[in-house]
Amino acid sequence: DKARYLGLPDSFAGLSVLDIGTYDGWYAFEAARRGAADVLATDEFVWEWPTATARSNFEFVREHTGLKVRDQVISVENLTPEAIGGVFDVTFFFGVLYHAPDPLGYLKRVRSVTGKYTLIETVVDMLHIDRPALAYYPGAYLNGDGTNHFGPNMKALVGLLDDAGFSRVD
Numbered sequence: 001d002k003a004r005y006l007g008l009p010d011s012f013a014g015l016s017v018l019d020i021g022t023y024d025g026w027y028a029f030e031a032a033r034r035g036a037a038d039v040l041a042t043d044e045f046v047w048e049w050p051t052a053t054a055r056s057n058f059e060f061v062r063e064h065t066g067l068k069v070r071d072q073v074i075s076v077e078n079l080t081p082e083a084i085g086g087v088f089d090v091t092f093f094f095g096v097l098y099h100a101p102d103p104l105g106y107l108k109r110v111r112s113v114t115g116k117y118t119l120i121e122t123v124v125d126m127l128h129i130d131r132p133a134l135a136y137y138p139g140a141y142l143n144g145d146g147t148n149h150f151g152p153n154m155k156a157l158v159g160l161l162d163d164a165g166f167s168r169v170d
Contacts, residue, residue, distance in 0.1 A: 003027070018090070019041045020091060022041035027094060028092070031090070040085075042072050043073065045075065076109055081113055084113060087114065089117075090118070097122035111166055120157075122151075122152075123148070133156055134152045134153075
């Protein structure tokens with residue numbers, strides 16, 4: 001159900017897909033299952049967290065499904081076409097933006113590695129505010145997680161995407 005809600009097409013046939021902040025790779029493997037020609041899953045924060053099992057879960061799924069998903073340990077801050085081997089047709093950016101200490105910088109990096117379109121899932125906040133606004137979450141304010149930083153309202157999210165160079169927002 002979540003894949004349908006996020007707008008994943010039924011087929012990725014012939015497309016290259018980049019999953020930024022892949023965690024355990026669910027969406028990367030789903031893109032491969034749906035026929036993507038090339039899939040690269042990237043993460044750093046969770047994959048290098050000492051007690052996290054997301055990386056080993058990723059390896060387990062890849063080994064037991066036979067789905068072809070490449071992986072690279074890289075932070076969003078270091079994403080460039082040169083660093084990851086080019087630009088991808090489709091980019092997934094699920095559950096990452098609200099962790100960004102620099103939301104506009106993160107989105108500019110995502111745009112730089114995206115050829116056709118990006119699918120984004122993020123926390124939104126301040127929906128009652130009629131102008132672009134970002135909620136800031138100091139410390140562990142949001143869900144007791146000190147890695148959560150910002151929640152934009154929809155006007156701010158559209159503005160951030162526009163300023164990052166995305167040509168259309170749906």
